[in-house]
Amino acid sequence: DQQVKQNSPSLSVQEGRISILNCDYTNSMFDYFLWYKKYPAEGPTFLISISSIKDKNEDGRFTVFLNKSAKHLSLHIVPSQPGDSAVYFCAAPSTSGTYKYIFGTGTRLKVLA
């Protein structure tokens, strides 16, 4: 089945600078890739998605890039704000045929004021 890796467990960035969160997956699928944000004591909330037919999707300060040949996703946040401090999960479609996504282990982003 699909494997999703977020190799950076944590990231600290100065307010106003760019945050770049990375995600690698193993199996290519014609579907959506998702990013979620999670604050403590809350469930994950959907942040942004990208269709596998695109290589970039932008929503305000958040941009997701998809490099299909490298099987790599990245989320850019610019400018970073203290309220962006959270755990970010990427999710890639499962290859097992059911309606489900495989989540990475998350990256904890801390934006320093």
Added chain:
Amino acid sequence: ETGVTQSPTHLIKTRGQQVTLRCSSQSGHNTVSWYQQALGQGPQFIFQYYREEENGRGNFPPRFSGLQFPNYSSELNVNALELDDSALYLCASSPGLEQETQYFGPGTRLLVL
């Protein structure tokens, strides 16, 4: 419009016991998915219910079972609890099968001693 709610928020059980976790889906949503998030990991798909029928299951043993009721609320039951079942259990509801549109509840934190 109320969001996804889960009860209880925290629970402590001992090995071998049984537990029932509850989830109320967002108004208008007929699909509920359950996830297990172990410490330091991403959410792992357990199963999904669509209009009271199980629709997809992850790699979890049969002692993990569920129900969905006519009002689309849902229960997750775990029998013969093991220490490794200690985790945050997340429920997510969506207006259809597409998990891209799912909304997560805050989760139930289960500790098995």
